[in-house]
Amino acid sequence: MQPTKIDHIGIAVSNLDEAIKVYEALGLNCTGIETVEEQKVRVAFFPCGDSELELLESTSPDGPIARFIEKKGEGIQHLAIRVPSIEKALVEMKEKGIRLIDEQPRYGAGGARIAFLHPKSTGGVLIELSER
Ligand code: ZN
Numbered sequence: 492m493q494p495t496k497i498d499h500i501g502i503a504v505s506n507l508d509e510a511i512k513v514y515e516a517l518g519l520n521c522t523g524i525e526t527v528e529e530q531k532v533r534v535a536f537f538p539c540g541d542s543e544l545e546l547l548e549s550t551s552p553d554g555p556i557a558r559f560i561e562k563k564g565e566g567i568q569h570l571a572i573r574v575p576s577i578e579k580a581l582v583e584m585k586e587k588g589i590r591l592i593d594e595q596p597r598y599g600a601g602g603a604r605i606a607f608l609h610p611k612s613t614g615g616v617l618i619e620l621s622e623r
Pocket residue numbers: 499501545569571599619
């Protein structure tokens with residue numbers, strides 16, 4: 492499936508405004524904030540070289556980010572790998588016996604088409620495949 496780069500790293504934060512200050516202190520610029528209703532998340536984008544950091548704040552106590560923070564605390568939540576074709580990547584992963592969370596691509600922040608692989612199949616890392 493020839494991944495082309497690390498698209499972004501998703502970081503779960505409990506307070507987006509406070510977290511933004513930390514990454515701005517690092518010299519990075521926030522290029523936008525988007526709410527993805529379907530995933531109950533507010534996302535701040537910080538391009539860094541050829542990749543990006545995404546800060547993720549839950550918009551609801553029952554959202555996936557809120558549940559992640561409840562279980563594991565704030566921190567790195569997922570790793571996104573850019574692929575040229577998400578459909579092809581999903582077929583290939585399935586053939587190789589990797590468990591999928593998303594059988595079909597869905598809408599991701601920044602207009603990407605995304606799908607998650609199950610961390611039980613990937614050594615505990617939540618991997619997102621991303622096509623833009
Ligand atoms: Zn992501």
